Structure formats: structure tokens, C-alpha cells
Amino acid sequence: MPQVKRNPRYPGRPRLDDRKALNGILFVLYTGIRWEFLPQELGYGSGMTCWRRLRDWNAAGVWQRLHELLLAELRGAGLLDFSRAAVDSSHIRAMKGGPATGPSPVDRGKSGSKHHIIVEAHGIPLATITTGGNRNDVTQLIPLIQAVPPIRGKRGQPLQRPRHLYADRGYDHEIHRDQVRRFQITPHIARRGTEHGSGLGVHRWVVEGALALLHWFRRLRIRWEIRDDIHNAFVTLGCVVICWRRLRKVQCWQT
Known part of the structure; x- marks a missing residue:
């Protein structure tokens, strides 16, 4: 502190x-x-x-360091699975506007923001990015991968890159698939124009659950902050609480 x-x-x-x-x-x-x-x-x-x-x-940088510390604790307890990860985003209203806001394509052009999130196989949030409500999801795919911090907690090389990455049709673009492969990550992205039932939802549902947990906090359902740094502080703190709950739950089981 x-x-x-x-x-x-x-x-x-x-x-x-x-x-x-x-x-x-x-x-x-x-x-x-x-x-x-x-x-x-x-x-x-x-x-x-x-x-x-x-x-x-x-x-x-207190909130970010606290998030990284809890991720290291989760890894030390064997609760992180980097065999795969998933990305998604969710739109919220921005009542007062400000940086990282934009006209929402799903809410009659009203001002809004997007929460972009990447989670590991169990739905534990690894990194988040806030953008304007009119930003395309695929533009934040590579920044989300780069935003994942090195996660320690055990001896050896820290974890930072999952082996596989799952995403919905909003991220369908060959250029971004090639960029994901450069990180030595195998992309699994549903293709546009194909019927539903690709089977990717078996692994991708955890990111939707993480977004639901994040928006369980009432301050994150609607953006009231004009300053984007204050809103991002709340988002990071929400991820911290989610990680702490997961760690505490397992510790309670062990005792």
C-alpha cells in the first residue's frame, strides 16, 4: 500500500x-x-x-498487483488450468459518457462501454479491457492475450499463454487467427455463415459465466463514472473479489 x-x-x-x-x-x-x-x-x-x-x-497499481497475487495463489493451489482459455465481451450503459464510451449498436445508439475479458478453463478472469460500446470484439483479441500477466505461484516458468483459445463468431477473421498462432496458441473460433452447434460452447460457456459474475456487482451493471480509470479500478477490483472467492471456497473445503 x-x-x-x-x-x-x-x-x-x-x-x-x-x-x-x-x-x-x-x-x-x-x-x-x-x-x-x-x-x-x-x-x-x-x-x-x-x-x-x-x-x-x-x-x-494496487488493484492490478492484488489480482496478480491472487492468480499466483490460485496457481499454487492447483486451481488454474491454462490448457485452454476463452474470450468474450458484454455491453453496458454509460450514463454520463466519458473516455472509452461510444454509441451502442444494440441500444439505439446510446452511450455505452464494453467489458472485454479473457478467462482460463475454469472461468477465472485473467485480464479485462474496457472500450467504447461501438468497438468490434475482434479488435481486442490480441490486446487481451497480451494483457494476461505472468502468473507465478510455483517453481519454474510463469504461466502467461494458454494452449488453446475459444471464441464466438464475433472474432472470426483469418488475420487474427494467424496472429493468435504467433503466440503459439491454437485458435478455436466459430465461423460466420455456418449453422449453430459448432460444439465450441462446451468450452466457451465459462467466459459467459465470468461476465455474469462480474456484472453481479451493481456498480458494474451500469457505468456511472466519467473517468475511465475509476471505472477500470472497479472492474479490476471485481476480478479480485471473484478470484478471492474461488480461493476461499477451496480453502474452506480443505479445512
């Missing part, structure tokens, strides 16, 4: 405990409540205090 130095001659108001600020941020993520309506009686501090901590910790 970034350390804040205080002037002993002018200490000012006591700084809110980091754990209480984190609880306030999680309360907003889970409930979708506006920052100014954050209940003071719960001890979370003011909404602006929690907002500033979310901003500062995101700028310091």
Missing part, C-alpha cells in the same frame, strides 16, 4: 484507516450506491475519502 507522509507539525485530521476505506469502496462496488450516500454510521468515512483512496490506489 502506498505510504502517506504526514507533517508532525501540522498533522491535521486523523487519516481514515485503510481497511475502513477499502470496506467503503467494496460497499459501493456491491450496492452501486452513490459516493455521497455512503452510510457514515458504518464507519467507512466520507464518500470522497473512499473515492480518493480508490483513485490513488489504482494509480499506484
Whole structure:
């Protein structure tokens, strides 16, 4: 956590405990409540205090490092399967516009954003990207692969590239298939113009489940943030909570 130095001659108001600020941020993520309506009686501090901590910790890379740490813990527990991965995206409304928004082709041209996500074989989120609602899915295929961090947790080479990649017809393009193969990944992408029933859904359904879990957080169902860094902080924090739940669930089974 970034350390804040205080002037002993002018200490000012006591700084809110980091754990209480984190609880306030999680309360907003889970409930979708506006920052100014954050209940003071719960001890979370003011909404602006929690907002500033979310901003500062995101700028310091705390959420991304926490996500990578949990992925390493999951790998150490034998819960990551890099034999295959899946990619998909989901559109959400962006009520106030801002960067990484655009006219939605599925919502009468209203402002919206897209959450692009890549998951491993069990549906654990590895990386996410937020773009405008009018961006084509296939444009984020290679950036998603490149966004997967090196995952440690065991001796030897860290994991970063799955062996196989599954995607729906939105990613159907020969140029991008060739680019995926350059990463030594075998692409399995449904082709346009063919009948449904390709069989890829047997392995691809996990990414739809991950998107459903991500949008279970009310703050991520509709984008209220104008600043894209604040929204991306919430998205990464949502992935962190999903990974932590999976790890805690297995630890509870083992005990």
C-alpha cells in the first residue's frame, strides 16, 4: 500500500484507516450506491475519502498487483488450468459518457462501454479491457492475450499463454487467427455463415459465466463514472473479489 507522509507539525485530521476505506469502496462496488450516500454510521468515512483512496490506489497499481497475487495463489493451489482459455465481451450503459464510451449498436445508439475479458478453463478472469460500446470484439483479441500477466505461484516458468483459445463468431477473421498462432496458441473460433452447434460452447460457456459474475456487482451493471480509470479500478477490483472467492471456497473445503 502506498505510504502517506504526514507533517508532525501540522498533522491535521486523523487519516481514515485503510481497511475502513477499502470496506467503503467494496460497499459501493456491491450496492452501486452513490459516493455521497455512503452510510457514515458504518464507519467507512466520507464518500470522497473512499473515492480518493480508490483513485490513488489504482494509480499506484494496487488493484492490478492484488489480482496478480491472487492468480499466483490460485496457481499454487492447483486451481488454474491454462490448457485452454476463452474470450468474450458484454455491453453496458454509460450514463454520463466519458473516455472509452461510444454509441451502442444494440441500444439505439446510446452511450455505452464494453467489458472485454479473457478467462482460463475454469472461468477465472485473467485480464479485462474496457472500450467504447461501438468497438468490434475482434479488435481486442490480441490486446487481451497480451494483457494476461505472468502468473507465478510455483517453481519454474510463469504461466502467461494458454494452449488453446475459444471464441464466438464475433472474432472470426483469418488475420487474427494467424496472429493468435504467433503466440503459439491454437485458435478455436466459430465461423460466420455456418449453422449453430459448432460444439465450441462446451468450452466457451465459462467466459459467459465470468461476465455474469462480474456484472453481479451493481456498480458494474451500469457505468456511472466519467473517468475511465475509476471505472477500470472497479472492474479490476471485481476480478479480485471473484478470484478471492474461488480461493476461499477451496480453502474452506480443505479445512
